[in-house]
Amino acid sequence: MKILSAKVIVCSPGRNFVTLKLVTDQGVYGIGDATLNGRELAVVAYLENHVIPCLVGMDPRRIEDIWQYLYRGAYWRRGPVTMRAIAAVDMALWDIKAKLAGMPLYQLLGGRSRDGVMVYGHANGRDIAETVDAVGQYIELGYQAIRAQTGVPGIKDAYGVGRGSLSYEPADAALPTVTGWDTAKALRHVPQLFDKLRATYGFEHQLLHDCHHRYTPREAATLGRALEPFQLFWIEDCTPAENQEAFRLIRHHTTTPLAVGEVFNTIWDVKDLIQNQWIDFVRCSVLGAGGITHLRRIADLAALYQVRTGSHGATDLSPVTMGCALHFDTWVPNFGIQEYMRHSDATDEVFPHDYRFERGLLYCGEAPGHGVDIDEALAAKHPYQPACLPVTRLEDGTLWNW
Incomplete structure (x- = not known):
């Protein structure tokens, strides 16, 4: 069994979301969330340019090995962009594995x-x-x-x-x-x-x-x-x-x-x-x-x-x-x-x-898997909209923690 294809779906049904979809050669697919509020496109680039090319051809059942590959295999570890990209892959893989087992995820x-x-x-x-x-x-x-x-x-x-x-x-x-x-x-x-x-x-x-x-x-x-x-x-x-x-x-x-x-x-x-x-x-x-x-x-x-x-x-x-x-x-x-x-x-x-x-x-x-899907046709009707989180300043103008 192999990962046949992968794609990133960006949509904004009231706010921006980044979704990763992994499709296997047996037709089973899984989805994961890769949203980083206010910095969504940074994760999109990380997934499309660095992660997806590595995933195609891998066995989606090897969840632990793929996790280690994406974490240990990247010399520049950790951080919100890297870890959310890894999280999206991990969610999608668990979704696939639970669907293959015919079980809701919590059972696995x-x-x-x-x-x-x-x-x-x-x-x-x-x-x-x-x-x-x-x-x-x-x-x-x-x-x-x-x-x-x-x-x-x-x-x-x-x-x-x-x-x-x-x-x-x-x-x-x-x-x-x-x-x-x-x-x-x-x-x-x-x-x-x-x-x-x-x-x-x-x-x-x-x-x-x-x-x-x-x-x-x-x-x-x-x-x-x-x-x-x-x-x-x-x-x-x-x-x-x-x-x-x-x-x-x-x-x-x-x-x-x-x-x-x-x-x-x-x-x-x-x-x-x-x-x-x-x-x-x-x-x-x-x-x-x-x-x-x-x-x-x-x-x-x-x-x-x-x-x-x-x-x-x-x-x-x-x-x-x-x-x-x-x-x-x-x-x-x-x-x-x-x-x-x-x-x-x-x-x-x-x-x-x-x-x-x-x-x-x-x-x-x-339902088998994590129980959440994405309507891609409907998602396409909600294109990405740039949106940033606020910043905070004290009364004297000093930047503070938002």
């Missing part, structure tokens, strides 16, 4: 560890009152866990405040727009949000908050301690973690659970965080971390230290990644939670899928 991974996957939605508002109302809407939809974000007085276009819909796409212009930030204002305002949420809805539902790499370690520790009375499920990305030891200080000063990892690409990016138990949840995704093959290794390492998974699942990942993530979540023993930002109707039409949402849980389907 080892079978079910749970029936459904707890997910969290994104509630946001321009102010606290609007966010409180949004959380109530998610509770009415059946969510057991909700991420809450609010506008902060005096901060221009605060992170996480969407445009009034369940789907949210921050990449909003051909060139980066500029948003604002002020740590002192946020540290005063964010605890007020969660005080109001607990006063309104009690402690029955899990609440989460995304800091989006905005705080220094000391500031993050201050926020974590201020939020302790409200018993958050986690605070996410509270400081940039290129220096993994930054989380040592935060861990020593707050018991609020810590989650990080959506921008990480390999096990080396989280090794110290996990081994030193400085975090509670690792948020690497199937797409960002080089596919199912590599994410399994990260999850296995995390399990040794009672760190659970909490995979990134925003709309910068296509339904292909979500389908793979749900099969992975259904299997992985140390599962924590899955992010679930709903895609637009147009995206769901281009990527038909068999996963479903019921009472706060997502369920992967039982």
Whole structure:
């Protein structure tokens, strides 16, 4: 059995997606997600110029060997472009192998560890009152866990405040727009949000908050301690973690659970965080971390230290990644939670899928493979549109972490 052909499909049904399709000489095909939000065409070039020429003629059943070939065989390893290209190949290969076996993907991974996957939605508002109302809407939809974000007085276009819909796409212009930030204002305002949420809805539902790499370690520790009375499920990305030891200080000063990892690409990016138990949840995704093959290794390492998974699942990942993530979540023993930002109707039409949402849980389907396909004719009606993520500046003009 051989890979007969491969192609990259770029489309924009409300936002840009990059999809890899591998076709075998037996007519079985698999698809994978290669989207890198705001840098999509860099991955397209990597796939078309460097990866696909190597894949044609390979045996698609040799998933591990192909993964090693694409990772070890490239002297310039790691990084978001390389690892997302590898992830796309890996997803497509697992899709093919599960189809050949006539099984849903989770069965090949080892079978079910749970029936459904707890997910969290994104509630946001321009102010606290609007966010409180949004959380109530998610509770009415059946969510057991909700991420809450609010506008902060005096901060221009605060992170996480969407445009009034369940789907949210921050990449909003051909060139980066500029948003604002002020740590002192946020540290005063964010605890007020969660005080109001607990006063309104009690402690029955899990609440989460995304800091989006905005705080220094000391500031993050201050926020974590201020939020302790409200018993958050986690605070996410509270400081940039290129220096993994930054989380040592935060861990020593707050018991609020810590989650990080959506921008990480390999096990080396989280090794110290996990081994030193400085975090509670690792948020690497199937797409960002080089596919199912590599994410399994990260999850296995995390399990040794009672760190659970909490995979990134925003709309910068296509339904292909979500389908793979749900099969992975259904299997992985140390599962924590899955992010679930709903895609637009147009995206769901281009990527038909068999996963479903019921009472706060997502369920992967039982179709052979990962259960997600692409309608190429419909995709062609949504051509690529340049769109960049914003940048952030402080009030004095200093560039900050978006």
